[in-house]
Amino acid sequence: MTTDTIQILRPAGAPIHPAPESFVKKYVFSIDHKVIGIQYFITAGLMMLLSGLFAEAIRIQLLQPHNTFLTAQQFDEAFTFHGTLMVWFGAIPMITGGFGNFAMPLQIGARDVAFPWLNMFSFWTFPPAVLILLSSLAFGAPNAGWTEYPPVSLQAGVGIVFWTVAIFTVGIGATLTGLNFLTTIIKMRAPGMTFTRMPLFVWATGVTSFLSLVATTALASALGSLFLSHVFNIPFYDPARGGTVVLFQHMFWFYSHPAVYIMILPIFGVVSEIIPTFARKPIFGYKLIAYSSVSIGLLSFMVWAHHMFTSGLGPWVTLPFMILTMLIAVPTGVKIFSWVATLFGSRMRLTTPMLFTLGFLSTFTLGGITGVMLASVPVDWHEHATYFLVAHIHYVLFGGTVMGALGAIYYWWPKVTGRMMSETLGKWHFWLTFILFNTTFLPMHFVGLLGMPRRVAYYDPAFQGLNVFISISAFCLGVSFLLLIVNMFWSKRSGPVAGPNPWGARTLEWMIPSPPPYYNFREVPEVYAHPYSYGEPLPYSAPYNQVSTTPTY
Amino acid sequence: MQTAYVADAIGAVGAIIVGFFALRFLRKEWGLKGADVTVTKVMLTLLVIGCAEALLVGLRILGQTPLSTR
């Protein structure tokens, strides 16, 4: 393996680190954003599968109104781990650390992120945090839900300490990643790439990075005070000594609401990439989509108390939050209309990434609608902590984040590995996922409206029919993920070679070989326009001249 | 009681000295441009505010707000 002898020109701010030689420097402690992205993807993927197992355990327990599969304590631990693993160890690392790391620098024409060593350090906060969290299972696991409200969370033993330390640790990585990405996007774009010529995934990643930077630190304060309350008996949340539990909810949700936007904004970005590519049409409303991301990011800091409508806040608090929450649906709606307008009158190529994106459009919109319903205070008083809420969050998180992430996986897989995935397996995967997702989570709306609370191991026998239906769908949905795993292995073994641009897309990552060489761009092109004007020539100074024989991994 | 007056005096005098130097630096850098300089100017301004606080405390104009029960 040799480095190119051709002179490699550097864009602003990116000295080329020399090619790594040893196995450890190439695959374990790599400073290459592409390798780090893959590391995040694998680790987060494993955590999501593990979280899925906890979810299946929940569904087995809920097959009968008074099942003995899990004790009540174990059931509580199961939904706690399911939520915790999915949010902080699954969705956020996969989307920001995985997709953001791999694709964003390529899309702006950079050779790496601003601080590659910090990037590697950020990743390596992740596996130790996982170990800390999972080891709590042996010492008394946390069991007050992924939200861990005091006083319940302080009553169960040492699990809460593991929980706070684990999330604090992975949060350090997330904050530093946000810092890294924001600096990269501000300072290291290719020459000629003004903000309004950036791909929409980069806009989304930029706003998300700002959210990561600001909100995660607020979470650290909530975790820190919970830790102090348990270990040092500090009375932040003890009413007997002047504390109040609502304070934790404020501190926690001030972070956790932006967190849900961290989980969805990059997905909006990916959707904005996939739709024009497979509709072969210029995107409708580039600036609308870009600026709506910014307004969603800003508004996300102003709506947190809609998670607290039933906590005894007065109407002078709840009503403004209700209005702001409904308001945040507007920029999101702008995006959805823009995407639909892009599809209108187009000739869609229904490849697997496009199918998942279309599925995303329908399921996420439904989730958004139930969100606007829940934003109304009287409705929330009725539906808070019922399965209606569980349905809402899964429609936006699974139907939104996971569906979109699956689309992104099928979209970028050829770039990452240099091989195509099987379209047949992909289509089977999509249809099974889409149908089984809806049969699993749609009935939850009804069972919630009928009065079944969430986070309960035992329920009224009147709900059993729907619960059995949901559980069976959930088992099948879990099994359907195997199709993706099989597809990945099949592709590595016998998938057709992808070439630089199998989809005919227009963003910069498709102008270089698949997989990209360690230095990404032999010559960083100049950018003349945003990449969504299908039909026009590519807006770069030297597309497709990045021939290189340097293998990467 | 005595220590309180000594502390007051030290605090007030110190605040004047430190504030004086901070203002001098600010004046020297006021017209300059650039990210570094802007950040330094912001920090120095806040420092001057801090000195003003300490001065007012030393002169017993500001102190602990007498709080009524509520």
Added chain:
Amino acid sequence: MAVHSEALAYGHGVVTDEEYAEQRDLRFLGFLLFLFTDSIFFTAYIFAYLYLRNAAPVWPPIGVERPDVNLGAVNAIVLFGSGITAHYAMHRLKENKLFGYIWFTIATIILGAAFLGGQVYEYTHIKATWSGSTFGASFFTLTGLHGFHVLVGVVYLIVTLAQTLAGKYSPSRHFGLTAATLYWHFVDVIWVALFFLFYIY
């Protein structure tokens, strides 16, 4: 005293002026973002303090005494003074007067350590405990967090001082020193807020 000049190696040989300027640009923004995020951390606990204070029927709670504001003012001036010496040190460095830089930095470190000493005195003489009341919880958590930052700042200054003595920095290439000074100013400014919130308000 002349300053050691010329290039420092970014791990792989001589770094050109252009490369240094690019890296410095990135690192300056990154450091500012880090300070921004650190200020959010403090802001969150300040919010908690104000929330708890507003919810309390009487403040300070029964049996608790607030810290002595006059001694607090002296301690605050010590810290603000160290901010001035730190600024003066950077001036000296930019004028290629390394000697001046070193002495003013030592002054900064001494004043910073004196501040920490003052805090220790405060902690041992105040009539409040960390776990006894929400006042103690807020006060010790916030000022303790700040004191920790001061300690880190003092260590940071000592390390950069040692690096300077070893010849790492020059009048044109000294981002490490700029960062350490910025961090010190940040710590200073946080105290402006905390002094007001706990001693005056």
